[in-house]
Every structure is written in structure tokens, then in C-alpha cells.
Amino acid sequence: MVTVILKNSLFVLLLISTGFVWSQKKSDQLQAEQNKLEKKLSTTKSLLDKVKKGTESSLNELKLIENQVKNRELLVRNFDNQIRSAELTISSKSDQIKELQKRLVRLKEQYKKLLIYAYKHRNKSAKMMYIFSSSNYFEAVKRTAYLKRLSEIQQKQFKVILQNEKTIHKEINTIKQEKDHKKLLLEEKIVEKQQIEKDKTAKQLALEKLRKDENALMAELKEQxxxxxxxxxxxxxxxxxxxxxxxxxxxxxxxxxxxxASKSSGSSSASKTTASSSxxxxxxxxxxxxxxxxxxxxxxxxxxxxxxxxxxxxxxxxxxxxxxxxxxxxxxxxxxxxxxxxxxxxxxxxxxxxxxxxxxxxxxxxxxxxxxxxxxxxxxxxxxxxxxxxxxxxxxxxxxxxxxxxxxxxxxxxxxxxxxxxxxxxxxxxxxxx
Structure with a gap:
């Protein structure tokens, strides 16, 4: 029974580490996407700054503003995805911690029983009596192996408990860090939304300027x-x-x-005909x-x-x-x-x-x-x-x-x-x- 508990505990540890790696990959993908969008925004902003140095609005300015708005909206969506991913990870880890805590209770209870047993049989002569009271040699060997195995299980139980506790504390620290990161994302999201509104206002102003001369735009379009x-x-x-x-x-x-090829074959009329058809x-x-x-x-x-x-x-x-x-x-x-x-x-x-x-x-x-x-x-x-x-x-x-x-x-x-x-x-x- 104790061996089964040990195997289950190790399985839980493996499951947690696998879940952590998966969530980390998802987080890395979203971060890479965020970096690409921020690079696009930086490039477009640089181009817009150059365009705005001119005295008149242009179609290029309007197109660049549209790109800026679109990329900012994608960035906000990326933040939303990162926040949802963090929340799902936190929820999953919370469930894993609860499961670990339940298993710790069971392990400690089992360990308690083993300690009581060890205390009752702490007398060295009692162990010897337990072995010597065997009905035959083979039974004595089995009882010796049993006592040795019992000692090993006690030590392994103790190590498993320590390992589980260490894992729980590590997971809790990771959750705290993710919560802090989530707060930063929320703040960035608010700033990005405000910037989107500014860009849309700028787009509308540029649109109104360009619409004043629709005939010129149509003529320019036909030429293009x-x-x-x-x-x-x-x-x-x-x-x-x-x-x-x-x-x-x-x-x-x-x-x-x-x-x-025809010359090398003697320039026969048949070979010429073949060459012509080929x-x-x-x-x-x-x-x-x-x-x-x-x-x-x-x-x-x-x-x-x-x-x-x-x-x-x-x-x-x-x-x-x-x-x-x-x-x-x-x-x-x-x-x-x-x-x-x-x-x-x-x-x-x-x-x-x-x-x-x-x-x-x-x-x-x-x-x-x-x-x-x-x-x-x-x-x-x-x-x-x-x-x-x-x-x-x-x-x-x-x-x-x-x-x-x-x-x-x-x-x-x-x-x-x-x-x-x-x-x-x-x-x-x-x-x-x-």
C-alpha cells in the first residue's frame, strides 16, 4: 500500500511538471506574438512621424493610421489572451496544490503509523527475537528482508513528503509572479485602448481633410x-x-x-530526316x-x-x-x-x-x-x-x-x-x- 502511494505521488509530480512546461510554451508563443506586434507598431509610428512633418494630409498617412489602429487592437487581443492563459494556469495550479495537500495528509498519516510501529519495535533484541522466532531458516531470511524494507520505506516516505512540500512552495511562488505579471498586462491594456482612441480620432481628421477634394482624388485614382x-x-x-x-x-x-549527330553518322538522308523530326x-x-x-x-x-x-x-x-x-x-x-x-x-x-x-x-x-x-x-x-x-x-x-x-x-x-x-x-x- 505504501509503495502504491509513493508511485502515485511521483506521478502527480510528473503531471505538474508537464503542465508547467505546456503553459510555459503557450506563454512563450503569446509573448513572441506580442513582440512582433510591438515591432510593427514601432515601425508604423516611425513612418507616421515622418509623414506628419508634411503640411497636408495624404493617403499614405491615412493608411498608416489604419495599420496602427489594427495592430494596436491585435495587441490588446494578445494581452487578453495572455491574461486568460495566466488565469487558466493559476486555476490549474491551484487544483494541483489542493491535490498535493490531500496526498500530503495521507502520506503523513502513513508515516505516522510507520513511526509508531518503529517506536514499538525499537528494541534491538525484540527485532532479533522476531527473526529467531521463525519456524525455519527461509522464514528468518524473509523477516530480515521485511525489516530492512520497512526501514527503507520510512526514509523514502520522508523524502517524498519533503519533495512535495518543496514543489508546492515553488508553485505558489510561480503563481504570485504570474499574478504580478497579469497586473502589468492589465495596465498596458488600458494604455493601449486609450492610444487606439487617439489614433481613431487622428484618422477621422485626416479623412475629413482628404474628402474635401474628392474630384482630385478620383482623378488621381484613375491615373494610378x-x-x-x-x-x-x-x-x-x-x-x-x-x-x-x-x-x-x-x-x-x-x-x-x-x-x-547526323554528320557523325555519315550524313545519310535517313538520319537527316530523323534529326529534322527530333x-x-x-x-x-x-x-x-x-x-x-x-x-x-x-x-x-x-x-x-x-x-x-x-x-x-x-x-x-x-x-x-x-x-x-x-x-x-x-x-x-x-x-x-x-x-x-x-x-x-x-x-x-x-x-x-x-x-x-x-x-x-x-x-x-x-x-x-x-x-x-x-x-x-x-x-x-x-x-x-x-x-x-x-x-x-x-x-x-x-x-x-x-x-x-x-x-x-x-x-x-x-x-x-x-x-x-x-x-x-x-x-x-x-x-x-x-
């Missing part, structure tokens, strides 16, 4: 859509041209090989190196670095509601990232520069090949690379144009995939590290 359409067209033509040139090169090399069947296949690079690019989905070191997304991929004009939507083939004025643009992965374009309204455009994938960087005022250059991840490839207000720059970034000769656009947000 025209520039986007031209950018889309030029990017598509550039990638298709690159694919066509690669296919032509592959076909030419295949014809050359077929011609050499060149017609040539289809473009990428090199092993490029195929491997494309697979490596795929494996880094969700982990790619941003095309700028610091920035905040001001327009997402696909359909976007205009921040000031009701029932007006824009369509983005990539994402727009607000960044400090004239920021450096960098390649998000190893690759080869296949195109450097100059498009009115989009500045210079760099296209980089990563196997079957292409990344596009536009709105550059200067390009540091040329067609054919090999680039590495995070290598600077150019600098951004300044926005009209002159306080920020906007990086436009796209990802495309070539599938069986056709070009397909992909949502870059799903590929960049968050």
Missing part, C-alpha cells in the same frame, strides 16, 4: 489605375519575352546537337540548377525577407477598398509597402536578374528569376543591377522614389510563377515572413 495597368502589361511582356528567348535558345542547341519535338525544360532554385524558393514560403528593411503594408494584394471614397475599390497585383524616404530595395531570395525596365509612373522595375518564380520590384529611382547579374538574398538592388509628399517612399512588390509557359500572379503576403 492606368499606371498599374501599364506596369502589369510590361511585366507580362518582359517575362514572356524571357521565356520565349530561353525556349529559342534550347531549340537552337537541340538542332545543333541533331546536326552534329528538332520539331523539342520542348523547353529549365536547367537542373534553376529547377533546384525554384524548389528552394518554394520551401521558403512564409519565410522570405521583406524587400525593404523597415516598412508597413499600405495596400494588400487583390481587391482593396479606397480609404476615403465610398464604394470605390482598387486592385493590386502585388503589395505596396510604405518605407522611409529613398529606402534601399533588396532581393528576397537568390536569383538572376532577367529584366530592368523603365516605366513612366512606376520608375525603374527589376525582375529577378528564382527557377519557375519571378519577383518584381518597382517604383525604383535607381537600379544597382543589370540583366544577367546573379544576386543573393537581401542584396540591395536599387533605391526607392520619394512619394509626392516627399516624406515617404512606397515599395511595390510582386511574385509570379511560370506554369507550362503561362505567367500566374501570387499573393506576396503569404510568402513574406510575418
Amino acid at each position: 489605375e492606368r499606371q498599374k495597368a501599364e506596369l502589369k502589361r510590361r511585366i507580362k511582356l518582359a517575362i514572356e519575352k524571357e521565356i520565349a528567348e530561353a525556349e529559342a535558345k534550347a531549340k537552337k542547341e537541340a538542332e545543333k546537337r541533331a546536326s552534329l 528538332t520539331k519535338e523539342v520542348t523547353f525544360t529549365d536547367t537542373k540548377e534553376n529547377i533546384a532554385l525554384g524548389k528552394s524558393f518554394e520551401s521558403n514560403r512564409g519565410k522570405l525577407p521583406w524587400p525593404v528593411a523597415k516598412g508597413s503594408i499600405t495596400e494588400n494584394y487583390g481587391k482593396n477598398a479606397h480609404p476615403t471614397l465610398p464604394n470605390v475599390y482598387t486592385n493590386n497585383n502585388g503589395i505596396d509597402i510604405g518605407a522611409p524616404k529613398n529606402s534601399q530595395v533588396r532581393s528576397v531570395f537568390d536569383g538572376e536578374v532577367t529584366s530592368v525596365l523603365n516605366i513612366p509612373g512606376a520608375g525603374k522595375v527589376v525582375i529577378i528569376k528564382h527557377g519557375a518564380y519571378r519577383t518584381v520590384y518597382s517604383n525604383l529611382q535607381e537600379s544597382y543591377v543589370s540583366v544577367g547579374d546573379k544576386v543573393s538574398s537581401k542584396q540591395a538592388i536599387g533605391s526607392l522614389l520619394a512619394d509626392e509628399e516627399g516624406n515617404l517612399s512606397t515599395s511595390h512588390f510582386e511574385i509570379h510563377q511560370v506554369v507550362e509557359g503561362t505567367v500566374q500572379r501570387i499573393n506576396p503576403t503569404l510568402w513574406l515572413a510575418q
Whole structure:
């Protein structure tokens, strides 16, 4: 019976330590999420400070304020989750402590009985009499082993009680620390809520300023859509041209090989016919190196670095509601990232520069090949690379144009995939590290 109690006590200790590790992992995840949100808030605040130096409100300012409000709300939600997690942990540990205390009572009662027994049989001669009164030798050996085991159990019981008490005190101290941390989170939560209200007020003021000149906004929007359409067209033509040139090169090399093969076989008419028919069947296949690079690019989905070191997304991929004009939507083939004025643009992965374009309204455009994938960087005022250059991840490839207000720059970034000769656009947000 005593042995069973010992095993159960050790099981409880294991259960507590496992629960503690699980709750710690959950806490670490929430803390990591909090750190990311606070970093985003810091970046957006820095950009907003630059924008506000201008005399007039801008769409960039409004978009950045919206990002700030959204991230602060996410941060408040994160605080709520951390508080709930702490409360659940405290509740769970309280139950575990109660269970430990019940088991301590039982262990102490058992220990008490063992002490009474030991006291009654403390006489050394009594132990000897107990052994010598055995009916045979084997029974005497068993009684000796029993007395030895009884002594060991007494010592183990004492150690288990001490260990349980130590665990309880440690858990209580941990709970107190979590309660203190919870209070700090509550205070931070109140501050964040107040800041959200200030940001929403600032957003409303910016909105009212921009709505005063709706006609100018509509004209600006139409021009932007025209520039986007031209950018889309030029990017598509550039990638298709690159694919066509690669296919032509592959076909030419295949014809050359077929011609050499026909000459080596005696230039017979039959072999020429065979060579001619084989060149017609040539289809473009990428090199092993490029195929491997494309697979490596795929494996880094969700982990790619941003095309700028610091920035905040001001327009997402696909359909976007205009921040000031009701029932007006824009369509983005990539994402727009607000960044400090004239920021450096960098390649998000190893690759080869296949195109450097100059498009009115989009500045210079760099296209980089990563196997079957292409990344596009536009709105550059200067390009540091040329067609054919090999680039590495995070290598600077150019600098951004300044926005009209002159306080920020906007990086436009796209990802495309070539599938069986056709070009397909992909949502870059799903590929960049968050």
C-alpha cells in the first residue's frame, strides 16, 4: 500500500511538471506574438512621424493610421489572451496544490503509523527475537528482508513528503509572479485602448481633410489605375519575352546537337530526316540548377525577407477598398509597402536578374528569376543591377522614389510563377515572413 502511494505521488509530480512546461510554451508563443506586434507598431509610428512633418494630409498617412489602429487592437487581443492563459494556469495550479495537500495528509498519516510501529519495535533484541522466532531458516531470511524494507520505506516516505512540500512552495511562488505579471498586462491594456482612441480620432481628421477634394482624388485614382495597368502589361511582356528567348535558345542547341549527330553518322538522308523530326519535338525544360532554385524558393514560403528593411503594408494584394471614397475599390497585383524616404530595395531570395525596365509612373522595375518564380520590384529611382547579374538574398538592388509628399517612399512588390509557359500572379503576403 505504501509503495502504491509513493508511485502515485511521483506521478502527480510528473503531471505538474508537464503542465508547467505546456503553459510555459503557450506563454512563450503569446509573448513572441506580442513582440512582433510591438515591432510593427514601432515601425508604423516611425513612418507616421515622418509623414506628419508634411503640411497636408495624404493617403499614405491615412493608411498608416489604419495599420496602427489594427495592430494596436491585435495587441490588446494578445494581452487578453495572455491574461486568460495566466488565469487558466493559476486555476490549474491551484487544483494541483489542493491535490498535493490531500496526498500530503495521507502520506503523513502513513508515516505516522510507520513511526509508531518503529517506536514499538525499537528494541534491538525484540527485532532479533522476531527473526529467531521463525519456524525455519527461509522464514528468518524473509523477516530480515521485511525489516530492512520497512526501514527503507520510512526514509523514502520522508523524502517524498519533503519533495512535495518543496514543489508546492515553488508553485505558489510561480503563481504570485504570474499574478504580478497579469497586473502589468492589465495596465498596458488600458494604455493601449486609450492610444487606439487617439489614433481613431487622428484618422477621422485626416479623412475629413482628404474628402474635401474628392474630384482630385478620383482623378488621381484613375491615373494610378492606368499606371498599374501599364506596369502589369510590361511585366507580362518582359517575362514572356524571357521565356520565349530561353525556349529559342534550347531549340537552337537541340538542332545543333541533331546536326552534329547526323554528320557523325555519315550524313545519310535517313538520319537527316530523323534529326529534322527530333528538332520539331523539342520542348523547353529549365536547367537542373534553376529547377533546384525554384524548389528552394518554394520551401521558403512564409519565410522570405521583406524587400525593404523597415516598412508597413499600405495596400494588400487583390481587391482593396479606397480609404476615403465610398464604394470605390482598387486592385493590386502585388503589395505596396510604405518605407522611409529613398529606402534601399533588396532581393528576397537568390536569383538572376532577367529584366530592368523603365516605366513612366512606376520608375525603374527589376525582375529577378528564382527557377519557375519571378519577383518584381518597382517604383525604383535607381537600379544597382543589370540583366544577367546573379544576386543573393537581401542584396540591395536599387533605391526607392520619394512619394509626392516627399516624406515617404512606397515599395511595390510582386511574385509570379511560370506554369507550362503561362505567367500566374501570387499573393506576396503569404510568402513574406510575418
